[in-house]
Amino acid sequence: MMQRLPICEVQTDLEKKFTKNRITILVGETGSGKSTQIPQFILRMSNGTEKIAVTQPRRVAAINLAKRVAEETKTTLGQDVGYTVRFQNMSGPNTKIKYLTDGMLLRELLLRTSLDQYTTIILDEAHERTIITDLLMGFLKTLLQTRVNLRLIVMSATLDADRFSRFFDGAEVLYVQGRRFPVQRYFLSKPVEDIVDATVRTAIQIHSSEPMGDILAFLAGQEDIDKVVDTLNDMIRSLPVGLPELVALPLYAALPPQQQLKVFEKVPGNKRKIIIATNIAETSLTISGVRYVIDGGTQKVKVWRHDLGLDSLLTMPISKSNAAQRMGRAGREAAGKCYRLYTETDYGGLRSQMEPEVERCDVSFPILTLKLAGVTDVLGWNWLERPSKAAIMSALMQLYTLKALDDEGKITELGKKMAVLPLPPHLSAVLLDAYQKGIADAVLDIVSCLSIENLIMNPHPDKRDEVNGKRLPFITASGGMGDLVVLRNYVQHYRSLLSSEEKKEWCKELHINYRAMSNVEDVRKQLESYLKAGSANSKSEDKSAKLGPSILNEQIIQCFLTGFVSNTALRLPGKTYRTIAGGQNINVHPSSSMFDKKVDAIMYTEYMFTTKAYARNVSPIDLQWLQQIAPHFLSRRTAGSDY
């Protein structure tokens, strides 16, 4: 018989609280069953009259929870219990418990404003502090003043509930126990010098002295992970006789899907599996059979520098909350052990939570969202965590440059259209400009590619020449017009292939992610329909197919320039460029088709610091285009600099 969930023992208590309180903060550890049980409690105590929305930061979580609750309630998925995520709606007008991504609820909020189809809203995993969950909390705080019959439950897996409680004017905090097995933790007595070496040695030590059970190791990035996997594979041959075999597997998001699936396969016979992963294994993917965790103590974090318009990818220490989450991965099915590759003193110095996303990202998207919702004073809005004044000012400037806001900071008609497209503001601006110019058909291909992650994959060093050879014809066909045109060439060729077998085979040869490519097609369809719905009265005929390739490509780049004026740079002697906006040195990334081309000026869609400052998705531009599209930008920026 299934073991009773801890939460069921306090069911009547909780129901009393939910009846009394309009806003409740509920802290429940992993395994408490809060995500599946609380919505059912609410439904039962109302005799089935409530309509409940439960948000999740990730799509798979929303889908899986809905499936489980439909099973538990013995109903058909999509009837009483359902879900809504992008591209998939398994819910109907009679759905009583609906799991949805937080992005979907935000969208419903923006398009219908009062969420009056729901009587209870549950924000789950609020401790993750995604930009969208944070925004939802701010909007709901206001909404609760007018929607007097609305109930809100904020659920968090960590003990940071005070912050939520204070935000909601002292809302009551309830705690429920989790159910998990004890995990013994170990610290190092002195700091490590080489994390790869330390991980390998710890893995071998566990393997040679501990009972069977798989190992999960957390490291910051692909480079270290690959090194550990290679080293372990070399050492496995020289393991003492009588020791079981050790199978080392990497796991990170950029890995081809097929290789990712290997970590879930059972290894046959008397073997032990060790998975070396990024923090994808911390929340997004759960692997069963893990008894031992090795925690490297770091993670990579994207940090936005609004003063430079630059993203940096930095390796940083994790937080205590991350450490707890990683440790918990060893105790899901039985007692486990966690080896932390840092000292107890280092642990003591870690911050308790990660910095919320809204404090380290470009906030032009949240600011535009607030403007669409009618917020005039974005600095004074009730932010759960307010971004710095400088970050907000920079976002306002960006939105003004994109013509989403007018001189007074009010949202324009264009801005409203931008805000409802499922794209970052820059790309919305590009697409709307293309629609107006009648070349949306072509630009849609590229914008869709840019909004999908891990589409064009890095081939392994030993396969690089072969793959680059296969890619070359598409680069040649771009006529030196840069990476955006190359992307479109890929999409067009993919689309020209008739069977899915051919498509798969071609993607494999060029190391293009097939699943991502089919997502590109879904995104394209969705964007196209939103675009048409948003401008029913100003229908213009698309001329993409009628223009000659070189004219079309020039016009494509000019459209992108309207969204990325500030992502432009002029060539210095040699192969470096200097950004027009900030006067920073910038290099064309070696994976770009423009890497060894020398042109006077470039535009790029991404500017990121890893080992150097690199421009990605690079196109050549004519300075006259810049002059036409943004004369003020060019004169203002170059007047005081040293060109």
Added chain:
DNA sequence: GAGCACTGC
């Protein structure tokens, strides 16, 4: 001549 964590509409 790089090699980049993760997620959402």
